[in-house]
Amino acid sequence: MTTFNLRTLKLRSGEQFRDEQEIKLESLELGGQRYLPVPETVPAELTITRASTGTVFEHAFHVRLHGPCFRCLEDAVLDLPISAREYHANAAEGDDELLTPYVEDDKLDLSAWARDALALELPDKILCRADCAGLCPVCGKNLNDEPHDHGEPEPDSRWAALAELKDRL
Helix, strand or coil: CCEEEHHHCCCCCCCEEEEEEEEECCCEEECCEEEEECCCEEEEEEEEEECCCEEEEEEEEEEEEEEECCCCCCEEEEEEEEEEEEEEECCCCCCHHHCCCCEECCEEEHHHHHHHHHHHHCCCCCCCCCCCCCECCCCCCECCCCCCCCCCCCCCHHHHHHHHHHHHC
């Protein structure tokens, strides 16, 4: 877990701190599949700006995720630029929306923030390629390697009575 100690900063209103931090990323579980960041530690640009009513935190990094494709289960690689911003009020007085969950005891949890920012940037489906055909629902073969068709499926016997009725009309 990577944290940044905010007590080391002595910023006044309007001042800004910029630094490059190494953030340790954890693997993600998505749809029962595990996606690994490669490399596990990435450089991130951290910017902290003191405002009159609170502090603005920003970070940006680039991550490469490796894991299975949603359609064919082959290896998929996803390159994502991540940029996130959080605000933490000096005196929120019961309004939790003005407090970032990543600041606790004057420590900024960079790993948790990076994980959540990464999860928000993920596409709906992680694919090995945009035109992935997936697996055949009948035989399970990869349709990217062996495109094929099994022909017309056998009619379901439970619908036979309706088919007879249709033939009579």
